[in-house]
Amino acid sequence: MDFEFSDEQRMTIDGARRFAAERLAPVVAELDEKGEVNLEALKELGSLGYLGMTVPEEYGGSALGAVAYAGSMVELSKADAGTAVAVSVQNSLVNDAIVHFGTEKQKKEYLPKLAGGEWIGCFSLTEAGAGSDPASMVATAVRDGGDYVLNGTKNFTTSGAIADAIVVFVRCDPQPGGKGLSAFLLTKDAAGFQVGKHENKMGIRTSSTTEMVFSDCRLPAEALLGEEGKGLKIALSTLDGGRIGIAAQAIGIAEAALDESVRYAKEREQFGKPIAELEGIQFLLADMATDVELAKTMLFKVAWLKDSGHKRFTKEAAMLKLFASEMAHRVCHKAVQIHGGYGFMKEYKVERLYRDQRITEIYEGTSEIQRVVIARNILG
Amino acid sequence: MNIAVILRQVPDTEAVVQPDAARPGSIQEAELKFVLNPFDEYAVEEAVKITEKAGGDAVGFCIGPDRSEAAIRGALAVGLRRAVLITDAAAVEADVVTQGRILAAAIKGFAPELILCGRELIDTSDDAMAAVVAHFLDIPHVLEAVKIEVDGGKATVTREVEGADLEIEARLPVAVSCCKGLNEPRYPKILDIKRSRTKEIKRLTLAELGLESLPAKSRVVELRLPPARPKGIRVDGEPAVAAGQAAEWLSKTAKVV
Amino acid sequence: MGGILVWAETSKDGMRKATREAAAVGLKLAEQTGAPLAAVVCGATPEAAAGLGRLGFSKVYAAAGPAFEKYSSEAYAAAVADAGARMGADVFLMGATALGRDLSASLAARLDAALATDVTDIQWGKTPLTVIRPVYSSKLLAVTELAAERKVLSLRPNVFHAGAEREQTAQVEPLPCEAANIRAQVLRAIEDAGDALDVTEADIIVSGGRGVGGPDGFKLIADLAQTLRGAVGASRAAVDAGWIHYNHQVGQTGKAVSPVLYIACGISGAIQHFAGMGSSKFIMAVNKDKDAPIMEKADFCIVGDLFKVLPILKEELAKVVKTN
Numbered sequence: 001m002d003f004e005f006s007d008e009q010r011m012t013i014d015g016a017r018r019f020a021a022e023r024l025a026p027v028v029a030e031l032d033e034k035g036e037v038n039l040e041a042l043k044e045l046g047s048l049g050y051l052g053m054t055v056p057e058e059y060g061g062s063a064l065g066a067v068a069y070a071g072s073m074v075e076l077s078k079a080d081a082g083t084a085v086a087v088s089v090q091n092s093l094v095n096d097a098i099v100h101f102g103t104e105k106q107k108k109e110y111l112p113k114l115a116g117g118e119w120i121g122c123f124s125l126t127e128a129g130a131g132s133d134p135a136s137m138v139a140t141a142v143r144d145g146g147d148y149v150l151n152g153t154k155n156f157t158t159s160g161a162i163a164d165a166i167v168v169f170v171r172c173d174p175q176p177g178g179k180g181l182s183a184f185l186l187t188k189d190a191a192g193f194q195v196g197k198h199e200n201k202m203g204i205r206t207s208s209t210t211e212m213v214f215s216d217c218r219l220p221a222e223a224l225l226g227e228e229g230k231g232l233k234i235a236l237s238t239l240d241g242g243r244i245g246i247a248a249q250a251i252g253i254a255e256a257a258l259d260e261s262v263r264y265a266k267e268r269e270q271f272g273k274p275i276a277e278l279e280g281i282q283f284l285l286a287d288m289a290t291d292v293e294l295a296k297t298m299l300f301k302v303a304w305l306k307d308s309g310h311k312r313f314t315k316e317a318a319m320l321k322l323f324a325s326e327m328a329h330r331v332c333h334k335a336v337q338i339h340g341g342y343g344f345m346k347e348y349k350v351e352r353l354y355r356d357q358r359i360t361e362i363y364e365g366t367s368e369i370q371r372v373v374i375a376r377n378i379l380g
Numbered sequence: 381m382n383i384a385v386i387l388r389q390v391p392d393t394e395a396v397v398q399p400d401a402a403r404p405g406s407i408q409e410a411e412l413k414f415v416l417n418p419f420d421e422y423a424v425e426e427a428v429k430i431t432e433k434a435g436g437d438a439v440g441f442c443i444g445p446d447r448s449e450a451a452i453r454g455a456l457a458v459g460l461r462r463a464v465l466i467t468d469a470a471a472v473e474a475d476v477v478t479q480g481r482i483l484a485a486a487i488k489g490f491a492p493e494l495i496l497c498g499r500e501l502i503d504t505s506d507d508a509m510a511a512v513v514a515h516f517l518d519i520p521h522v523l524e525a526v527k528i529e530v531d532g533g534k535a536t537v538t539r540e541v542e543g544a545d546l547e548i549e550a551r552l553p554v555a556v557s558c559c560k561g562l563n564e565p566r567y568p569k570i571l572d573i574k575r576s577r578t579k580e581i582k583r584l585t586l587a588e589l590g591l592e593s594l595p596a597k598s599r600v601v602e603l604r605l606p607p608a609r610p611k612g613i614r615v616d617g618e619p620a621v622a623a624g625q626a627a628e629w630l631s632k633t634a635k636v637v
Numbered sequence: 638m639g640g641i642l643v644w645a646e647t648s649k650d651g652m653r654k655a656t657r658e659a660a661a662v663g664l665k666l667a668e669q670t671g672a673p674l675a676a677v678v679c680g681a682t683p684e685a686a687a688g689l690g691r692l693g694f695s696k697v698y699a700a701a702g703p704a705f706e707k708y709s710s711e712a713y714a715a716a717v718a719d720a721g722a723r724m725g726a727d728v729f730l731m732g733a734t735a736l737g738r739d740l741s742a743s744l745a746a747r748l749d750a751a752l753a754t755d756v757t758d759i760q761w762g763k764t765p766l767t768v769i770r771p772v773y774s775s776k777l778l779a780v781t782e783l784a785a786e787r788k789v790l791s792l793r794p795n796v797f798h799a800g801a802e803r804e805q806t807a808q809v810e811p812l813p814c815e816a817a818n819i820r821a822q823v824l825r826a827i828e829d830a831g832d833a834l835d836v837t838e839a840d841i842i843v844s845g846g847r848g849v850g851g852p853d854g855f856k857l858i859a860d861l862a863q864t865l866r867g868a869v870g871a872s873r874a875a876v877d878a879g880w881i882h883y884n885h886q887v888g889q890t891g892k893a894v895s896p897v898l899y900i901a902c903g904i905s906g907a908i909q910h911f912a913g914m915g916s917s918k919f920i921m922a923v924n925k926d927k928d929a930p931i932m933e934k935a936d937f938c939i940v941g942d943l944f945k946v947l948p949i950l951k952e953e954l955a956k957v958v959k960t961n
Contacts, residue, residue, distance in 0.1 A: 049570030062570035508742030515746030520821035
């Protein structure tokens with residue numbers, strides 16, 4: 001066992017920390033208020049290699065692996081969880097799906113641009129009637145000669161408005177159930193595709209979330225990502241990796257809330273002394289720190305499982321995502337409590353962290369779905 | 381154009397540093413995070429920028445304990461070609477004039493046209509390194525550059541003094557210390573971080589430099605915490621009332637008006 | 638102990654304040670040790686050189702000529718070293734101004750001396766000479782013994798008190814001015830626009846941070862500074878945001894200052910900022926965040942909106958200034 005980062009991992013994570021402090025943190029409050037994306041910073045992260053961390057070097061990736069990626073995600077999320085989720089989607093969902101299921105042609109065409117930040121990617125799975133149950137989706141792709149014609153509306157797509165490349169899941173087989181789903185890979189300029197409604201969100205407001213509308217969107221057969229009918233398998237196995245990113249995001253948010261709380265507790269005086277001297281506050285902080293530390297340990301374990309080539313880490317990824325997101329909920333709740341009335345005010349960072357945290361328990365599999373996955377794995 | 385960049389690893393700027401009771405004159409290191417001296421980042425960036433344009437090698441020179449390798453790796457990741465590290469305790473613990481002499485001896489064989497370092501070492505708060513190294517190499521120096529232009533055997537350097545900017549022309553080779561404002565240090569690319577692993581960090585000893593007897597010129601006999609400031613007066617409420625109380629404090633207590 | 642030589646730095650208005658402070662330290666050291674004391678000045682008129690008597694010097698070495706019209710490390714260090722050799726000096730004193738720091742470095746290397754820059758205190762009466770200087774960005778103070786035979790000290794401006802002027806004229810000894818091989822030459826000096834006071838030697842600094850909100854907010858800061866005849870400072874956040882020039886930055890990556898009064902407006906007071914101004918005699922803070930770290934460090938804290946407080950404070954102070 002070795003709990004030390006390698007030099008490369010440490011330098012990459014330090015680089016993310018510096019970038020977050022200098023490029024994300026100074027503007028996040030303003031962008032959160034306006035609900036705007038920090039696209040410039042996102043692209044710069046791409047040029048540095050942070051959008052292609054698990055893409056092989058031959059396809060323009062930086063290929064440093066999941067541990068460095070998880071550590072970097074924590075750092076970015078500490079400053080701006082909205083930008084961080086776009087990083088997570090690009091690395092874990094879009095790139096990984098193409099790396100594992102794409103044809104050589106798709107890899108060569110998409111990966112260098114995605115890994116270098118020239119393109120932003122999105123992963124369009126959810127529909128209005130198909131959230132936790134993607135098998136119930138109704139958007140369709142119908143074979144027409146050598147082409148497929150896509151119709152339907154996907155929603156809640158992260159980075160939808162800024163995406164150049166789209167991984168979309170639709171139904172090829174009209175029979176209900178998971179067997180009929182297929183994945184397609186396309187660019188935003190495909191005829192018949194347009195970005196739909198922009199969502200106005202409670203948290204991670206520096207990320208874009210939109211509807212994706214397909215109306216007679218004609219794609220050549222080579223746009224199919226993986227085999228026809230294997231869409232659900234692609235979605236689920238890709239989401240395993242995605243859970244590392246979302247867990248890292250939750251941990252980053254929680255760690256930021258902890259840091260803010262420690263600082264505030266030392267500065268804030270009540271009853272003639274800093275509140276950090278009150279046992280009631282100390283216990284809250286101790287629990288928060290323990291929660292963050294445990295989640296982090298699990299984060300790097302799962303990232304290590306992925307890096308060391310373990311084929312299956314579904315159960316561990318689900319446990320991690322479940323624990324980390326609910327942990328972040330507990331920690332942010334306590335952080336606002338420690339800040340008292342000030343924690344409820346937008347001038348204080350924990351107000352945003354509290355809002356940003358909430359989605360981590362929901363997207364890329366709700367806590368309930370994670371429990372289903374875990375139970376299925378332990379019951380066999 | 382070959383450029384030597386002087387590097388130092390220092391405690392992180394946010395670190396809380398405490399004197400080490402067991403070692404007078406030293407700080408407690410166990411819990412500290414170390415980074416490249418923040419001002420050295422400007423020197424590294426400038427060296428990389430110039431060599432990218434004009435060709436040549438930018439090479440780091442560092443005095444420090446083994447852990448300094450981490451800071452050096454960071455500089456290699458953003459573009460230095462290789463580095464030299466001197467870890468002898470006698471060098472690490474030496475005063476700035478002696479360290480300058482050692483660095484000059486290490487740099488001499490490389491014969492750079494430009495020697496760059498940070499404006500100040502944020503650990504010992506020494507800002508003399510460029511001038512000292514320049515003296516021992518018998519070359520000119522300019523401190524605290526906010527602009528460097530190299531052209532035709534000379535460098536034109538802008539530095540700030542109280543109330544004015546000085547434009548200084550110096551014959552090459554020249555040693556220059558670098559300030560904030562000179563450039564925007566880049567972030568390392570992950571691929572370059574990976575590739576920096578193959579770059580050489582060569583160890584040099586004082587014996588190899590022929591500098592074995594170095595009497596201490598000065599010695600820190602004690603590090604102490606600055607005296608704590610007493611708790612102040614606090615006013616809030618109506619701006620007009622608060623401002624009135626402040627004006628009175630300024631004239632009666634601080635006696636500045 | 639050999640002699641004590643003070644480098645007298647001139648400015649367009651005469652002798653720098655830092656020079657008067659260095660003179661006072663030189664006098665006290667000479668008094669305690671019985672060592673001879675002299676000053677060296679470069680590029681000054683003979684009258685100005687003789688005028689150094691008012692600071693307590695009976696002997697002044699003066700280097701003049703074209704090589705000294707503008708500052709050059711090489712010519713100045715050579716002249717100061719020459720003067721030192723003539724009087725047998727082993728302690729060299731100067732203010733830790735921009736040029737003083739440059740000269741002290743060159744001189745120490747040239748003389749193979751112990752160098753102590755930005756000295757804030759001296760342990761009087763100790764042998765060898767022992768000084769105190771801030772290190773680790775002023776988070777600690779280093780008590781430093783200067784063991785080498787020769788010692789070069791630069792003194793942080795505004796820390797040591799200048800003595801009262803005396804009715805005395807110094808005996809001036811011109812230094813022969815050889816055509817020095819000057820390889821780094823000042824081409825020109827671009828004076829700051831206006832007569833903005835620099836923070837280094839200012840007695841009063843009014844400083845703005847993130848809370849100032851933008852370049853317009855700095856007008857409020859400048860107005861108050863003008864009323865108090867002080868300099869305008871800034872935090873790193875304000876400089877990085879592009880609201881004000883880097884020249885004004887106080888803190889770890891800016892300048893270290895020790896004014897009599899430092900007014901921090903909309904500055905949270907991060908450890909890096911405090912590193913640059915923590916040794917101010919009085920600190921006033923104006924901040925709407927009553928829990929900002931600066932409020933723990935300041936002698937007088939106003940919890941409130943600086944945009945409301947500063948204009949009224951300026952008016953109040955203008956009244957006081959007028960009645961005085």
